[in-house]
Amino acid sequence: MKTIIQLAPIKGITDRTFRSAFVRHFGGVDSALAPFLIKTDSESKYKSLSPEMNPGLRTVPQILTKSPDDFIALSAKLQNYGCDEVNWNLGCPFAMVVKRGEGAAMLQNPEIIESFLEKISSAISIDLSIKMRVGMHSPDEILKLIPVINRFPVKEIIIHPRTGEQMYDGEVYPEAFRAAMELSSHPVIYNGDIRTAGDLLKLYEFFPGVKGWMIGRGLLINPFLAMEIKNGKSEDDAGKIIRIKQFADYLCESYVNDLQSSAHVLDKMKGVWFYLSQSLPDGKKIEKKIRKAGSLNHYMDEVERIFK
Known part of the structure; x- marks a missing residue:
C-alpha cells in the first residue's frame, strides 16, 4: 500500500529545529503540520514557517483562532513568506484554549464554523486544510460538522477520533471516524494512537479509504517508525x-x-x-x-x- 505519513504538531517539541534534525537522521515523513500560531506570535515565528526555512520537508503552518478576520490576516502573512497552505486548528483540547472558545470548543457550534468558513473562503488565496476531533463532548458532533465543511473548498481534513473532553486518553471512536470519512467530500487523514507498523496496518484494514496518516507521539517515541512502516522492516x-x-x-x-x-x-x-x-x-x-x-x-x- 502507498502510505502518506505526516508529522503531527506537538507544542514545544516539533519546532523547525526539531523537524530539520528529524528528517536529517530518520526520514520517512512526507510532510509536517507545525504547532499552532496565534495572533500575538512574533514575526520571526511566522517567518520560520516559510519553505525557505524548512528545506527537505514540506511544512504546513497552523492557525488557532475563532476570528475569521485574524485568520485572513495571518494567512496573508504566511502567504507572503511563501506558504501555499494553511491549517485551521479545530482540535486543541487544552483548558485555556477551550475556555476562549477556540480549538475543540468550536466543534459544538456548527453554525459558527459555517460562518467562519463563509468569511474566509473567498478572502484567502492559499489552500485550506482543517485539523479536528470527532467532537467536543460527543463523537456524534462530527456528523453535523462534515456536511458544513463539505460546502467549502478544503484540501483535506485531519481527524483525531477522540472528543475534546477526552484530551489524549480514553477510548477512540472508530465508527465516528468512519462515518465522517464516508460523509466527507474532502480527503481525510487519520490522526492518533499509531505506535507501531502493526497499528497502522490494522487501521488501514478498517479505514481503506483514508488519504494518509498523521503520527505525533508515536514518532517521538520511535523515530524509526515512519521508515519501518514504509520499508516493512526494522533496523537492529x-x-x-x-x-x-x-x-x-x-x-x-x-x-x-x-x-x-x-x-x-x-x-x-x-x-x-x-x-x-x-x-x-x-x-x-x-x-x-x-x-x-x-x-x-x-x-x-x-x-x-x-x-x-
Missing part, C-alpha cells in the same frame, strides 16, 4: 541506539546555535527525551537522569554516560 537495536545518540547530539547542538539561553536548550532536550527514552532499554531510568540534570553541561555529561 545496536544501529538504532547509535542513530538516536547522533540525533540527540545534533539536535542539542542545533538548539545551542538557535537559542540564546542554555536553560532553554536544556528544557527543549528534556522535552524530547521524555518521549525518546521510551524507545530505549531502561528508558524510565534514562529519562529520570536527564530530567534531573541541573545545567546543560550536566545534561551533556549524562548523555555521554548513558551511551558509553
